[in-house]
Amino acid sequence: xxxxxxASMDTNGTNDPDGTPDLPAGGERPALPRAAAAPAATLVVAxxxxxxxxxxxxxxxxxxxxxxxTRARGSGxxxxxxxxxxxxxxxxxxxxxxxxxxxxxxxxxxxVHCADRGLGVSSLRVHLAAILxxxxxxxxxxxASDPRLAxxxxxxxxxxxxxxxRQAAAAVPEMLRRMLASRPAPPSPLGLRDRALLLLGFAAxxxxxxxxxxxxxxxxxxxxxxxRVLVRRSKTDQxxxxxxxxxxxxxxxxxxxxxxxxxDWLAVRHQGADLAGxxxxxxxxxxxFVGMSKAGRLSPSRLSDRAVSRLVGQAARDAGIERxxxxxxHSLRAGFATAAGDAGVDLARLxxxxxxKSADTALAYLRPAELWxxxxxxxxxxxxxxxxxxTDG
Numbered sequence: 245x246x247x248x249x250x251a252s253m254d255t256n257g258t259n260d261p262d263g264t265p266d267l268p269a270g271g272e273r274p275a276l277p278r279a280a281a282a283p284a285a286t287l288v289v290a291x292x293x294x295x296x297x298x299x300x301x302x303x304x305x306x307x308x309x310x311x312x313x314t315r316a317r318g319s320g321x322x323x324x325x326x327x328x329x330x331x332x333x334x335x336x337x338x339x340x341x342x343x344x345x346x347x348x349x350x351x352x353x354x355x356v357h358c359a360d361r362g363l364g365v366s367s368l369r370v371h372l373a374a375i376l377x378x379x380x381x382x383x384x385x386x387x388a389s390d391p392r393l394a395x396x397x398x399x400x401x402x403x404x405x406x407x408x409x410r411q412a413a414a415a416v417p418e419m420l421r422r423m424l425a426s427r428p429a430p431p432s433p434l435g436l437r438d439r440a441l442l443l444l445g446f447a448a449x450x451x452x453x454x455x456x457x458x459x460x461x462x463x464x465x466x467x468x469x470x471x472r473v474l475v476r477r478s479k480t481d482q483x484x485x486x487x488x489x490x491x492x493x494x495x496x497x498x499x500x501x502x503x504x505x506x507x508d509w510l511a512v513r514h515q516g517a518d519l520a521g522x523x524x525x526x527x528x529x530x531x532x533f534v535g536m537s538k539a540g541r542l543s544p545s546r547l548s549d550r551a552v553s554r555l556v557g558q559a560a561r562d563a564g565i566e567r568x569x570x571x572x573x574h575s576l577r578a579g580f581a582t583a584a585g586d587a588g589v590d591l592a593r594l595x596x597x598x599x600x601k602s603a604d605t606a607l608a609y610l611r612p613a614e615l616w617x618x619x620x621x622x623x624x625x626x627x628x629x630x631x632x633x634x635t636d637g
Contacts, residue, residue, distance in 0.1 A: 320453065320479075328374035343375075344382050348390035351375060355393070359400045368400065413570035415556065415579035416586075419563070420446055421500060426562035433512045433540040438555060440509035441533055443502040445552070445576035447491040448473045449598040452552040452573030460513070461528025463506060469493065470503055480601045487599050518544035549573065581609035588617070 317325070329343075335354060336343040351372065358368050372388070379386040388394065415423065424442060428435035444463070445455045454475050462474040470493040477484045494501035513519075516534065519527050535543035535551070553573035560568035560575075577598065584594050591606060600606040 317482075324370055325374035325377060328371040329378055332371065332375050344379060344384050346379060346384045346386045348387060348393035351386070352393045352396040355397055355400060359404065365401050365404050368397075372397070412572045412574040412578055413560075413567070414582040415442075415446065415560075415571065415575040416583045417500065417579075419560070419565055420576075420579060422563035422565060423556070423559035424499065426559050430508065433542070434536055436505075436509045436512055437533065437536060438559070440502070440505040441547075441552065441555065442559065442576065443500070443505045444471075444473070444491075446580050447502045448475075448489045449577045449580040450475070450489075451479060451577060452549040454478050455552055455573075455576075456531075456533055456547045456549050458532040459528060460510075460530050460532050463532060465503065465507075466490075471506065475599070478599060480599060489597060489599070513542070516542040516544070518542075578609070581606070582612070585610040585613040588613070 332354060333343045335357060336350075341350060354375075355368060355372065358371060363371070376386055376388055413419075420442065424439055427438040427442075430436055441455065444450070444458075445452070448471075450473075454477075457476065458473070462476065464472045464474075466472055469490070471491040473489045473491060475481070475487045475489060478487065481487055491502050493503040498504050513532070513534070516530075518534075519530055522530070531546035533547040535545050535547055537543070556571050556573055556575050557568060560571040565571070581594060581598055584597070589610075591603060591610060594600075594610065595603065595606045598606060
Protein backbone atom coordinates (compact mmCIF):
# COMPACT_ATOMS: atom_id res chain seq x y z
CA UNK A 245 0.00 0.00 0.00
CA UNK A 246 1.35 3.44 -0.87
CA UNK A 247 1.76 5.75 2.13
CA UNK A 248 -1.16 8.05 2.69
CA UNK A 249 -3.76 6.10 0.72
CA UNK A 250 -6.35 3.47 1.27
CA ALA A 251 -8.25 1.78 -1.51
CA SER A 252 -11.69 0.31 -1.58
CA MET A 253 -14.22 -1.12 -3.98
CA ASP A 254 -17.15 1.28 -4.13
CA THR A 255 -20.39 -0.66 -3.72
CA ASN A 256 -22.73 2.27 -3.35
CA GLY A 257 -24.50 2.00 -6.66
CA THR A 258 -24.06 3.80 -9.94
CA ASN A 259 -25.42 6.51 -12.15
CA ASP A 260 -26.89 3.71 -14.29
CA PRO A 261 -29.94 2.44 -12.40
CA ASP A 262 -30.06 -0.65 -14.58
CA GLY A 263 -26.59 -1.79 -13.58
CA THR A 264 -26.17 -3.42 -16.98
CA PRO A 265 -22.64 -4.45 -17.96
CA ASP A 266 -21.85 -2.51 -21.08
CA LEU A 267 -19.99 0.49 -22.40
CA PRO A 268 -21.12 4.01 -21.61
CA ALA A 269 -23.25 5.92 -24.06
CA GLY A 270 -21.93 8.94 -25.84
CA GLY A 271 -18.36 7.86 -26.42
CA GLU A 272 -17.07 9.08 -23.01
CA ARG A 273 -16.82 12.68 -24.20
CA PRO A 274 -17.84 14.51 -21.01
CA ALA A 275 -15.16 16.08 -18.83
CA LEU A 276 -13.23 13.81 -16.52
CA PRO A 277 -15.30 13.09 -13.38
CA ARG A 278 -13.97 13.83 -9.95
CA ALA A 279 -13.09 10.84 -7.80
CA ALA A 280 -16.14 11.47 -5.64
CA ALA A 281 -18.33 10.83 -8.69
CA ALA A 282 -16.37 7.83 -9.96
CA PRO A 283 -18.60 4.75 -9.67
CA ALA A 284 -16.04 2.10 -8.71
CA ALA A 285 -12.50 1.39 -7.55
CA THR A 286 -12.00 4.90 -6.15
CA LEU A 287 -8.94 5.90 -4.16
CA VAL A 288 -9.63 7.57 -0.83
CA VAL A 289 -7.13 10.22 0.27
CA ALA A 290 -6.25 9.49 3.87
CA UNK A 291 -3.45 12.02 4.44
CA UNK A 292 0.28 12.26 4.08
CA UNK A 293 2.49 9.64 5.67
CA UNK A 294 3.86 12.18 8.14
CA UNK A 295 0.35 13.15 9.17
CA UNK A 296 0.49 16.56 7.53
CA UNK A 297 -2.54 17.97 5.72
CA UNK A 298 -2.60 17.84 1.94
CA UNK A 299 -2.73 21.14 0.16
CA UNK A 300 -5.86 21.84 -1.86
CA UNK A 301 -3.90 21.62 -5.11
CA UNK A 302 -2.32 18.28 -4.20
CA UNK A 303 -5.64 16.85 -3.07
CA UNK A 304 -7.18 17.93 -6.35
CA UNK A 305 -4.42 16.11 -8.25
CA UNK A 306 -5.02 12.97 -6.19
CA UNK A 307 -8.73 13.12 -6.92
CA UNK A 308 -8.15 13.60 -10.63
CA UNK A 309 -5.68 10.70 -10.62
CA UNK A 310 -8.43 8.57 -9.09
CA UNK A 311 -10.79 9.67 -11.85
CA UNK A 312 -8.29 8.63 -14.51
CA UNK A 313 -7.75 5.30 -12.75
CA THR A 314 -11.44 4.47 -13.05
CA ARG A 315 -11.14 4.86 -16.82
CA ALA A 316 -8.49 2.16 -17.04
CA ARG A 317 -11.50 -0.12 -17.46
CA GLY A 318 -14.73 0.44 -19.34
CA SER A 319 -17.71 1.43 -17.23
CA GLY A 320 -19.42 -1.81 -18.23
CA UNK A 321 -16.51 -3.76 -16.76
CA UNK A 322 -16.65 -1.62 -13.62
CA UNK A 323 -20.36 -2.29 -13.18
CA UNK A 324 -19.79 -6.01 -13.65
CA UNK A 325 -16.91 -5.98 -11.18
CA UNK A 326 -18.98 -4.02 -8.68
CA UNK A 327 -21.75 -6.62 -8.78
CA UNK A 328 -19.26 -9.48 -8.46
CA UNK A 329 -17.50 -7.76 -5.57
CA UNK A 330 -20.77 -7.28 -3.68
CA UNK A 331 -21.52 -10.99 -4.01
CA UNK A 332 -18.07 -11.93 -2.72
CA UNK A 333 -18.20 -9.38 0.08
CA UNK A 334 -21.57 -10.75 1.22
CA UNK A 335 -20.27 -14.32 1.17
CA UNK A 336 -17.23 -13.34 3.24
CA UNK A 337 -19.45 -11.52 5.74
CA UNK A 338 -21.58 -14.65 6.18
CA UNK A 339 -18.43 -16.53 7.19
CA UNK A 340 -16.96 -13.75 9.31
CA UNK A 341 -13.98 -13.42 6.99
CA UNK A 342 -12.35 -10.25 5.68
CA UNK A 343 -12.78 -9.99 1.89
CA UNK A 344 -9.38 -8.31 1.39
CA UNK A 345 -7.43 -11.10 3.06
CA UNK A 346 -4.98 -11.94 0.29
CA UNK A 347 -5.62 -15.61 1.06
CA UNK A 348 -5.80 -17.80 -2.10
CA UNK A 349 -7.47 -20.56 -0.07
CA UNK A 350 -10.41 -18.28 0.71
CA UNK A 351 -10.76 -17.43 -2.95
CA UNK A 352 -10.62 -21.14 -3.85
CA UNK A 353 -13.47 -21.83 -1.44
CA UNK A 354 -15.47 -19.02 -2.99
CA UNK A 355 -14.87 -20.51 -6.44
CA VAL A 356 -16.31 -23.80 -5.19
CA HIS A 357 -19.28 -21.92 -3.70
CA CYS A 358 -19.92 -20.24 -7.05
CA ALA A 359 -19.67 -23.52 -8.94
CA ASP A 360 -22.05 -25.22 -6.50
CA ARG A 361 -24.71 -22.60 -7.08
CA GLY A 362 -24.51 -23.03 -10.83
CA LEU A 363 -22.33 -20.12 -11.92
CA GLY A 364 -20.88 -20.71 -15.39
CA VAL A 365 -17.16 -20.76 -16.05
CA SER A 366 -17.11 -17.38 -17.79
CA SER A 367 -19.06 -15.75 -14.93
CA LEU A 368 -16.77 -17.39 -12.38
CA ARG A 369 -13.75 -15.92 -14.11
CA VAL A 370 -15.35 -12.48 -13.97
CA HIS A 371 -15.91 -12.85 -10.23
CA LEU A 372 -12.30 -13.89 -9.68
CA ALA A 373 -10.99 -11.03 -11.82
CA ALA A 374 -13.04 -8.54 -9.79
CA ILE A 375 -11.67 -9.87 -6.51
CA LEU A 376 -8.10 -9.79 -7.80
CA UNK A 377 -8.60 -6.22 -9.02
CA UNK A 378 -9.84 -5.15 -5.59
CA UNK A 379 -6.75 -6.63 -3.97
CA UNK A 380 -4.46 -4.84 -6.42
CA UNK A 381 -6.18 -1.53 -5.71
CA UNK A 382 -5.74 -2.08 -1.99
CA UNK A 383 -2.07 -2.98 -2.43
CA UNK A 384 -2.65 -6.47 -1.01
CA UNK A 385 -0.85 -9.35 -2.70
CA UNK A 386 -3.02 -12.19 -3.98
CA UNK A 387 -1.36 -14.69 -6.30
CA ALA A 388 -3.86 -16.06 -8.83
CA SER A 389 -1.30 -18.69 -9.87
CA ASP A 390 -1.03 -20.12 -6.36
CA PRO A 391 -1.65 -23.88 -6.76
CA ARG A 392 -4.18 -23.84 -3.92
CA LEU A 393 -6.37 -21.60 -6.09
CA ALA A 394 -5.27 -22.39 -9.64
CA UNK A 395 -5.81 -26.15 -9.33
CA UNK A 396 -9.30 -25.70 -7.91
CA UNK A 397 -10.29 -23.33 -10.72
CA UNK A 398 -8.84 -25.67 -13.36
CA UNK A 399 -10.77 -28.57 -11.83
CA UNK A 400 -13.99 -26.57 -12.00
CA UNK A 401 -13.33 -25.62 -15.63
CA UNK A 402 -12.68 -29.24 -16.62
CA UNK A 403 -15.72 -30.47 -14.74
CA UNK A 404 -18.13 -27.87 -16.02
CA UNK A 405 -16.74 -27.18 -19.49
CA UNK A 406 -16.38 -23.78 -21.14
CA UNK A 407 -19.23 -23.96 -23.66
CA UNK A 408 -21.70 -21.14 -22.94
CA UNK A 409 -24.94 -22.41 -21.46
CA ARG A 410 -27.11 -19.75 -22.99
CA GLN A 411 -26.57 -17.55 -26.00
CA ALA A 412 -28.73 -14.80 -27.40
CA ALA A 413 -30.88 -15.98 -30.27
CA ALA A 414 -29.78 -14.61 -33.63
CA ALA A 415 -32.25 -12.17 -35.20
CA VAL A 416 -31.64 -13.32 -38.78
CA PRO A 417 -33.49 -11.49 -41.60
CA GLU A 418 -36.55 -13.77 -41.50
CA MET A 419 -37.09 -13.02 -37.80
CA LEU A 420 -36.07 -9.39 -38.17
CA ARG A 421 -38.87 -8.89 -40.72
CA ARG A 422 -41.40 -10.23 -38.23
CA MET A 423 -40.00 -8.06 -35.45
CA LEU A 424 -40.18 -4.95 -37.64
CA ALA A 425 -43.77 -5.75 -38.59
CA SER A 426 -44.68 -5.94 -34.90
CA ARG A 427 -43.68 -2.33 -34.20
CA PRO A 428 -46.20 0.54 -34.29
CA ALA A 429 -47.02 1.47 -37.88
CA PRO A 430 -45.79 4.73 -39.43
CA PRO A 431 -46.12 7.60 -38.97
CA SER A 432 -45.87 6.65 -35.28
CA PRO A 433 -42.65 8.27 -33.93
CA LEU A 434 -42.10 5.24 -31.70
CA GLY A 435 -42.42 2.86 -34.64
CA LEU A 436 -40.05 4.94 -36.77
CA ARG A 437 -37.45 5.05 -34.03
CA ASP A 438 -37.71 1.32 -33.33
CA ARG A 439 -37.35 0.41 -37.01
CA ALA A 440 -34.27 2.58 -37.43
CA LEU A 441 -32.73 1.20 -34.26
CA LEU A 442 -33.36 -2.45 -35.18
CA LEU A 443 -32.14 -2.14 -38.76
CA LEU A 444 -29.09 -0.02 -37.97
CA GLY A 445 -28.11 -2.33 -35.12
CA PHE A 446 -28.45 -5.34 -37.41
CA ALA A 447 -26.76 -4.04 -40.55
CA ALA A 448 -23.81 -2.45 -38.73
CA UNK A 449 -23.53 -5.45 -36.38
CA UNK A 450 -23.47 -3.09 -33.42
CA UNK A 451 -23.31 -3.96 -29.77
CA UNK A 452 -26.15 -2.37 -27.83
CA UNK A 453 -23.77 0.06 -26.12
CA UNK A 454 -22.42 1.14 -29.51
CA UNK A 455 -25.92 1.58 -30.89
CA UNK A 456 -27.13 3.94 -28.17
CA UNK A 457 -23.81 5.81 -28.13
CA UNK A 458 -24.31 7.01 -31.72
CA UNK A 459 -24.71 10.75 -32.18
CA UNK A 460 -26.50 12.42 -35.06
CA UNK A 461 -23.18 13.20 -36.70
CA UNK A 462 -21.91 9.61 -36.47
CA UNK A 463 -24.13 8.28 -39.28
CA UNK A 464 -23.49 9.79 -42.70
CA UNK A 465 -25.58 9.03 -45.81
CA UNK A 466 -23.44 8.31 -48.88
CA UNK A 467 -25.31 8.99 -52.13
CA UNK A 468 -25.77 5.93 -54.29
CA UNK A 469 -24.26 3.62 -51.68
CA UNK A 470 -25.79 3.69 -48.22
CA UNK A 471 -24.55 4.76 -44.80
CA ARG A 472 -21.18 5.26 -43.16
CA VAL A 473 -21.27 4.68 -39.41
CA LEU A 474 -18.59 5.92 -37.02
CA VAL A 475 -18.25 3.81 -33.88
CA ARG A 476 -16.29 6.10 -31.61
CA ARG A 477 -15.60 3.62 -28.85
CA SER A 478 -16.32 -0.05 -28.37
CA LYS A 479 -15.60 -3.11 -26.30
CA THR A 480 -12.55 -3.82 -28.47
CA ASP A 481 -11.59 -0.14 -28.82
CA GLN A 482 -11.57 1.16 -25.25
CA UNK A 483 -9.14 3.97 -26.07
CA UNK A 484 -11.46 5.52 -28.62
CA UNK A 485 -9.44 5.26 -31.83
CA UNK A 486 -12.77 4.93 -33.65
CA UNK A 487 -13.86 2.50 -36.35
CA UNK A 488 -16.00 3.02 -39.44
CA UNK A 489 -18.59 0.60 -40.78
CA UNK A 490 -20.34 0.78 -44.16
CA UNK A 491 -23.95 -0.25 -44.74
CA UNK A 492 -25.24 -0.78 -48.25
CA UNK A 493 -28.78 0.37 -49.02
CA UNK A 494 -31.27 -2.46 -49.59
CA UNK A 495 -33.05 -1.18 -52.72
CA UNK A 496 -34.64 -4.57 -53.36
CA UNK A 497 -36.58 -4.46 -50.08
CA UNK A 498 -37.19 -0.93 -48.76
CA UNK A 499 -38.98 -2.28 -45.67
CA UNK A 500 -35.69 -3.93 -44.70
CA UNK A 501 -33.46 -1.00 -45.66
CA UNK A 502 -31.52 0.82 -42.90
CA UNK A 503 -31.14 3.91 -45.11
CA UNK A 504 -34.90 4.32 -45.55
CA UNK A 505 -35.55 3.63 -41.86
CA UNK A 506 -32.93 6.17 -40.77
CA UNK A 507 -34.25 8.88 -43.06
CA ASP A 508 -37.77 8.39 -41.72
CA TRP A 509 -36.55 8.55 -38.13
CA LEU A 510 -34.38 11.63 -38.69
CA ALA A 511 -37.42 13.55 -39.95
CA VAL A 512 -38.87 13.04 -36.46
CA ARG A 513 -35.63 13.34 -34.51
CA HIS A 514 -34.80 16.78 -35.92
CA GLN A 515 -38.04 18.08 -34.41
CA GLY A 516 -36.82 17.26 -30.89
CA ALA A 517 -36.93 20.14 -28.43
CA ASP A 518 -33.29 19.48 -27.47
CA LEU A 519 -32.19 20.49 -30.98
CA ALA A 520 -34.14 23.74 -31.12
CA GLY A 521 -31.86 26.71 -31.72
CA UNK A 522 -28.69 24.63 -32.01
CA UNK A 523 -26.24 25.17 -34.82
CA UNK A 524 -25.67 22.23 -37.14
CA UNK A 525 -22.21 21.59 -35.69
CA UNK A 526 -23.56 21.41 -32.13
CA UNK A 527 -26.60 19.36 -33.14
CA UNK A 528 -24.39 16.64 -34.59
CA UNK A 529 -23.24 15.84 -31.05
CA UNK A 530 -26.80 15.17 -29.84
CA UNK A 531 -27.83 11.52 -29.39
CA UNK A 532 -29.30 9.77 -32.41
CA PHE A 533 -31.66 7.59 -30.37
CA VAL A 534 -33.53 9.13 -27.45
CA GLY A 535 -36.27 8.10 -25.08
CA MET A 536 -39.88 8.80 -25.87
CA SER A 537 -43.18 9.17 -24.04
CA LYS A 538 -46.19 7.04 -24.92
CA ALA A 539 -47.62 10.06 -26.70
CA GLY A 540 -44.56 10.19 -28.95
CA ARG A 541 -42.88 13.17 -27.29
CA LEU A 542 -39.10 12.98 -27.60
CA SER A 543 -36.92 13.09 -24.52
CA PRO A 544 -33.57 14.88 -24.59
CA SER A 545 -32.02 11.89 -22.83
CA ARG A 546 -30.02 9.28 -24.70
CA LEU A 547 -31.66 5.87 -24.91
CA SER A 548 -30.09 3.40 -22.48
CA ASP A 549 -28.45 0.16 -23.57
CA ARG A 550 -30.92 -1.72 -21.39
CA ALA A 551 -33.75 -0.22 -23.44
CA VAL A 552 -32.34 -1.90 -26.55
CA SER A 553 -32.60 -5.31 -24.88
CA ARG A 554 -36.14 -4.58 -23.81
CA LEU A 555 -37.09 -3.45 -27.31
CA VAL A 556 -35.65 -6.55 -29.00
CA GLY A 557 -37.31 -8.86 -26.49
CA GLN A 558 -40.66 -7.09 -26.77
CA ALA A 559 -40.51 -7.12 -30.56
CA ALA A 560 -39.88 -10.87 -30.49
CA ARG A 561 -42.86 -11.40 -28.17
CA ASP A 562 -45.14 -9.15 -30.22
CA ALA A 563 -44.11 -10.99 -33.38
CA GLY A 564 -45.11 -14.32 -31.86
CA ILE A 565 -41.60 -15.75 -32.19
CA GLU A 566 -41.10 -18.95 -30.25
CA ARG A 567 -39.24 -18.57 -26.94
CA UNK A 568 -38.87 -14.79 -27.11
CA UNK A 569 -36.90 -14.78 -23.86
CA UNK A 570 -33.89 -15.91 -25.91
CA UNK A 571 -33.73 -12.54 -27.64
CA UNK A 572 -31.68 -9.67 -26.24
CA UNK A 573 -29.71 -6.65 -27.37
CA HIS A 574 -27.00 -8.95 -28.74
CA SER A 575 -29.49 -10.68 -31.05
CA LEU A 576 -29.12 -7.98 -33.72
CA ARG A 577 -25.33 -8.35 -33.95
CA ALA A 578 -25.55 -12.15 -33.75
CA GLY A 579 -28.27 -12.14 -36.40
CA PHE A 580 -26.13 -10.25 -38.89
CA ALA A 581 -23.06 -12.42 -38.29
CA THR A 582 -25.10 -15.61 -38.61
CA ALA A 583 -26.79 -14.40 -41.81
CA ALA A 584 -23.40 -13.42 -43.23
CA GLY A 585 -22.11 -16.92 -42.55
CA ASP A 586 -25.15 -18.45 -44.24
CA ALA A 587 -24.53 -16.19 -47.25
CA GLY A 588 -20.97 -17.49 -47.58
CA VAL A 589 -19.20 -14.32 -46.39
CA ASP A 590 -15.55 -15.07 -45.64
CA LEU A 591 -13.92 -14.48 -42.27
CA ALA A 592 -12.01 -11.30 -43.22
CA ARG A 593 -15.11 -9.55 -44.56
CA LEU A 594 -17.18 -10.56 -41.54
CA UNK A 595 -14.56 -9.30 -39.09
CA UNK A 596 -14.33 -5.99 -40.93
CA UNK A 597 -18.04 -5.43 -40.33
CA UNK A 598 -18.33 -6.85 -36.80
CA UNK A 599 -14.91 -5.49 -35.73
CA UNK A 600 -14.09 -8.68 -33.86
CA LYS A 601 -10.50 -8.81 -32.65
CA SER A 602 -10.57 -12.57 -32.18
CA ALA A 603 -10.86 -14.74 -35.28
CA ASP A 604 -12.11 -17.61 -33.12
CA THR A 605 -15.02 -15.51 -31.89
CA ALA A 606 -15.98 -14.50 -35.43
CA LEU A 607 -15.56 -18.06 -36.69
CA ALA A 608 -18.18 -19.23 -34.23
CA TYR A 609 -20.77 -17.49 -36.43
CA LEU A 610 -19.44 -19.06 -39.63
CA ARG A 611 -19.09 -22.63 -38.40
CA PRO A 612 -22.82 -23.55 -38.34
CA ALA A 613 -23.08 -22.80 -42.06
CA GLU A 614 -19.72 -24.41 -42.80
CA LEU A 615 -20.90 -27.63 -41.14
CA TRP A 616 -23.27 -28.16 -44.07
CA UNK A 617 -21.42 -26.47 -46.90
CA UNK A 618 -19.54 -29.11 -48.94
CA UNK A 619 -20.13 -31.60 -46.15
CA UNK A 620 -18.13 -34.80 -46.80
CA UNK A 621 -20.97 -37.10 -45.82
CA UNK A 622 -22.91 -35.96 -48.90
CA UNK A 623 -20.00 -37.00 -51.11
CA UNK A 624 -19.93 -40.39 -49.40
CA UNK A 625 -23.68 -40.91 -49.92
CA UNK A 626 -23.46 -39.81 -53.54
CA UNK A 627 -20.57 -42.19 -54.21
CA UNK A 628 -22.31 -45.01 -52.39
CA UNK A 629 -25.46 -44.50 -54.47
CA UNK A 630 -23.44 -44.78 -57.68
CA UNK A 631 -21.62 -47.89 -56.51
CA UNK A 632 -24.81 -49.56 -55.41
CA UNK A 633 -26.93 -48.67 -58.43
CA UNK A 634 -28.15 -51.67 -60.39
CA THR A 635 -27.03 -54.20 -57.77
CA ASP A 636 -30.50 -54.96 -56.41
CA GLY A 637 -32.68 -57.47 -58.18
